[in-house]
Amino acid sequence: xxxxxxxxxxxxxxxxxxxxxxxxxxxxxxxxxxxxxxxxxxxxxxxxxxxxxxxxxxxxxxxxxxxxxxxxxxxxxxxxxxxxxxxxxxxxxxxxxxxxxxxxxxxxxxxxxxxxxxxxxxxxxxxxxxxxxxxxxxxxxxxxxxxxxxxxxxxxxxxxxxxxxxxxxxxxxxxxxxxxxxxxxxxxxxxxxxxxxxxxxxxxxxxxxxxxxxxxxxxxxxxxxxxxxxxxxxxxxxxxxxxxxxxxxxxxxxxxxxxxxxxxxxxxxx
Amino acid sequence: xxxxxxxxxxxxxxxxxxxxxxxxxxxxxxxxxxxxxxxxxxxxxxxxxxxxxxxxxxxxxxxxxxxxxxxxxxxxxxxxxxxxxxxxxxxxxxxxxxxxxxxxxxxxxxxxxxxxxxxxxxxxxxxxxxxxxxxxxxxxxxxxxxxxxxxxxxxxxxxxxxxxxxxxxxxxxxxxxxxxxxxxxxxxxxxxxxxxxxxxxxxxxxxxxxxxxxxxxxxxxxxxxxxxxxxxxxxxxxxxxxxxxxxxxxxxxxxxxxxxxxxxxxxxxx
Amino acid sequence: xxxxxxxxxxxxxxxxxxxxxxxxxxxxxxxxxxxxxxxxxxxxxxxxxxxxxxxxxxxxxxxxxxxxxxxxxxxxxxxxxxxxxxxxxxxxxxxxxxxxxxxxxxxxxxxxxxxxxxxxxxxxxxxxxxxxxxxxxxxxxxxxxxxxxxxxxxxxxxxxxxxxxxxxxxxxxxxxxxxxxxxxxxxxxxxxxxxxxxxxxxxxxxxxxxxxxxxxxxxxxxxxxxxxxxxxxxxxxxxxxxxxxxxxxxxxxxxxxxxxxxxxxxxxxx
Numbered sequence: 057x058x059x060x061x062x063x064x065x066x067x068x069x070x071x072x073x074x075x076x077x078x079x080x081x082x083x084x085x086x087x088x089x090x091x092x093x094x095x096x097x098x099x100x101x102x103x104x105x106x107x108x109x110x111x112x113x114x115x116x117x118x119x120x121x122x123x124x125x126x127x128x129x130x131x132x133x134x135x136x137x138x139x140x141x142x143x144x145x146x147x148x149x150x151x152x153x154x155x156x157x158x159x160x161x162x163x164x165x166x167x168x169x170x171x172x173x174x175x176x177x178x179x180x181x182x183x184x185x186x187x188x189x190x191x192x193x194x195x196x197x198x199x200x201x202x203x204x205x206x207x208x209x210x211x212x213x214x215x216x217x218x219x220x221x222x223x224x225x226x227x228x229x230x231x232x233x234x235x236x237x238x239x240x241x242x243x244x245x246x247x248x249x250x251x252x253x254x255x256x257x258x259x260x261x262x263x264x265x266x267x268x269x270x271x272x273x274x275x276x277x278x279x280x281x282x283x284x285x286x287x288x289x290x291x292x293x294x295x296x297x298x299x300x301x302x303x304x305x306x307x308x309x310x311x312x313x314x315x316x317x318x319x320x321x322x323x324x325x326x
Numbered sequence: 327x328x329x330x331x332x333x334x335x336x337x338x339x340x341x342x343x344x345x346x347x348x349x350x351x352x353x354x355x356x357x358x359x360x361x362x363x364x365x366x367x368x369x370x371x372x373x374x375x376x377x378x379x380x381x382x383x384x385x386x387x388x389x390x391x392x393x394x395x396x397x398x399x400x401x402x403x404x405x406x407x408x409x410x411x412x413x414x415x416x417x418x419x420x421x422x423x424x425x426x427x428x429x430x431x432x433x434x435x436x437x438x439x440x441x442x443x444x445x446x447x448x449x450x451x452x453x454x455x456x457x458x459x460x461x462x463x464x465x466x467x468x469x470x471x472x473x474x475x476x477x478x479x480x481x482x483x484x485x486x487x488x489x490x491x492x493x494x495x496x497x498x499x500x501x502x503x504x505x506x507x508x509x510x511x512x513x514x515x516x517x518x519x520x521x522x523x524x525x526x527x528x529x530x531x532x533x534x535x536x537x538x539x540x541x542x543x544x545x546x547x548x549x550x551x552x553x554x555x556x557x558x559x560x561x562x563x564x565x566x567x568x569x570x571x572x573x574x575x576x577x578x579x580x581x582x583x584x585x586x587x588x589x590x591x592x593x594x595x596x
Numbered sequence: 597x598x599x600x601x602x603x604x605x606x607x608x609x610x611x612x613x614x615x616x617x618x619x620x621x622x623x624x625x626x627x628x629x630x631x632x633x634x635x636x637x638x639x640x641x642x643x644x645x646x647x648x649x650x651x652x653x654x655x656x657x658x659x660x661x662x663x664x665x666x667x668x669x670x671x672x673x674x675x676x677x678x679x680x681x682x683x684x685x686x687x688x689x690x691x692x693x694x695x696x697x698x699x700x701x702x703x704x705x706x707x708x709x710x711x712x713x714x715x716x717x718x719x720x721x722x723x724x725x726x727x728x729x730x731x732x733x734x735x736x737x738x739x740x741x742x743x744x745x746x747x748x749x750x751x752x753x754x755x756x757x758x759x760x761x762x763x764x765x766x767x768x769x770x771x772x773x774x775x776x777x778x779x780x781x782x783x784x785x786x787x788x789x790x791x792x793x794x795x796x797x798x799x800x801x802x803x804x805x806x807x808x809x810x811x812x813x814x815x816x817x818x819x820x821x822x823x824x825x826x827x828x829x830x831x832x833x834x835x836x837x838x839x840x841x842x843x844x845x846x847x848x849x850x851x852x853x854x855x856x857x858x859x860x861x862x863x864x865x866x
């Protein structure tokens with residue numbers, strides 16, 4: 057079995073979740089970081105469609121992380137092997153979402169009748185976009201969207217996904233205002249560069265840092281998830297709280313990706 | 327079984343053909359791209375001879391891609407394991423040539439009595455140099471060398487290889503002039519930087535782009551090969567023509583390298 | 597079995613000794629060289645403690661090379677899997693030391709009653725620091741510390757390790773003065789940048805280059821070790837001398853690391 061993991065310069069590296077026990081023999085990423093010395097196929101100007109036709113000759117599966125939205129779809133049209141979208145730009149991150157669903161299902165015992173708080177960079181956060189798309193398929197889902205004005209969930213998701221399916225949601229700026237009503241709090245990084253101006257950043261940055269003081273406002277059975285890596289948006293003091301579930305989430309991510317791979321390879325594990 | 331794949335900074339990355347099913351357990355490339363942060367053995371100033379003596383302790387085979395012509399020969403003098411030259415500077419690329427031979431043999435049913443058109447950068451193109459060296463061993467081989475004046479096949483190859491062995495060849499500037507007489511068209515990239523002056527580049531660049539209009543001039547049983555990645559020297563519209571063989575060539579490359587490795591490891595597959 | 601090898605930007609790459617036959621399935625290093633394009637967990641600002649908690653979910657062992665002294669200790673406090681310190685800054689390099697001990701034991705038949713010359717950059721050389729710490733556990737060990745004044749062994753090692761345990765040692769500036777009394781000569785690189793001023797460098801650089809002329813001063817049964825890669829501190833002419841043991845040392849390094857891994861995995865090889 058050979059699984060090709062594909063990335064491009066300027067993009068990101070191998071998804072960490074690929075480093076699982078199923079990936080013995082994982083093919084090295086083609087990614088190289090600097091463009092001058094870069095000699096990967098992408099740096100030489102090869103198209104996604106050409107690259108995937110080549111990879112199809114080598115591997116049984118291709119896990120693709122790409123800075124351009126839609127690249128995995130293009131790849132799938134030319135590929136003779138399954139393509140796993142391991143994150144495409146600010147668009148989607150479906151393997152993280154499988155991880156998130158498995159985590160929520162195991163922690164809460166259900167995926168329906170749930171109020172989910174999504175906090176941080178909701179504009180560019182592909183994990184958030186994917187998770188919303190997945191959760192709206194379940195009954196009784198409500199969202200609380202917690203972000204600064206400039207990093208709100210894109211209108212195309214609010215309209216095409218939430219409004220169209222009449223999914224209830226509210227948007228708030230302060231994490232404190234959302235915490236008491238949540239079953240799940242999904243934290244993401246807010247990068248300083250994406251803030252508007254220095255003044256707003258200084259004024260708001262603490263809104264998006266979860267510490268024990270804020271966590272005291274949350275229900276006892278709320279769980280905190282995060283796709284990791286975190287920088288400072290969850291204080292280390294929170295790690296020991298039984299509601300901090302982000303490291304358990306990592307382990308679920310290994311299992312979710314193992315299951316995905318076995319499914320794509322049509323391997324039965326009895 | 328462990329196969330070491332070796333590259334150096336400023337050089338190129340792992341040859342894609344190494345990513346084959348035989349390479350479970352492939353040892354990571356030592357290549358790093360930027361010299362400042364580089365901590366590979368080459369960046370620390372280690373010689374090729376020292377590096378290969380170390381690699382010999384770890385691996386059963388070393389596939390070496392190196393920016394300096396002759397590095398694999400030097401390595402082989404100090405190595406206790408087989409060295410595969412996976413491309414040395416502008417010199418040779420023998421594993422690509424094994425691929426090319428296998429492809430031609432399977433497509434045409436023969437390796438003799440053939441007119442081969444070599445198009446593009448014949449000066450620096452190591453795949454072209456290797457292929458010429460291999461094909462002259464067969465009977466009835468003729469070459470048509472298609473390139474701008476500045477990127478002609480080096481004189482040492484024309485004289486020492488072609489003239490010495492009385493191999494018939496002609497040199498042309500326009501691809502159209504060559505196409506009607508070819509059994510195989512071997513395309514390579516022409517990098518803009520290697521052109522002489524902007525004016526010549528503008529005047530000539532279309533000469534080296536194969537599109538359907540030009541392909542109409544070629545025999546029905548001519549095949550188009552390319553070592554890939556291509557940039558724009560073969561129009562995408564050509565991909566669907568039955569004569570376009572460059573993606574089939576990739577698959578033959580996997581088999582050729584598998585066979586090479588099995589041979590070097592003295593593994594019998596019955 | 598999965599072994600995670602971890603490095604960070606600005607640090608160094610995978611320890612070469614990790615590329616051993618035991619490491620089929622070795623997880624790719626997270627290291628990327630340039631900070632701008634870097635997308636590893638470290639570049640995103642993830643802490644060592646977070647990273648190792650994630651790695652713990654993927655791997656059975658983590659071999660960690662880190663530019664910050666003490667990082668592996670921090671990691672071990674948060675890890676659920678064994679951490680191998682594969683070099684932390686200028687501090688320690690214990691797997692190299694296991695290699696060195698195995699080499700000395702096999703070459704000399706003993707680890708006690710030995711005079712060890714340590715030559716080169718004793719200030720920043722982590723392999724030297726680790727080797728001293730290991731050898732002082734044996735009886736009858738003496739050290740000859742050969743370095744320029746500016747690159748002397750740090751005072752904390754001289755006082756806390758050597759003086760405290762009453763280990764005899766002397767410090768010399770010229771390699772020639774040490775050679776006649778040694779059982780083992782352990783060479784390390786002296787990087788020009790670490791020299792004081794150009795004048796001193798020019799005056800002294802030859803002191804730390806072992807050539808055949810100097811080697812003639814050494815006992816017949818003295819062995820020369822070096823953690824490699826070497827630059828020019830051992831002349832190539834020395835390689836053929838039976839006392840040159842640095843390439844045999846590489847092979848012992850493979851065995852030492854195999855043994856370490858099997859021990860950590862509690863795998864019995866009968």
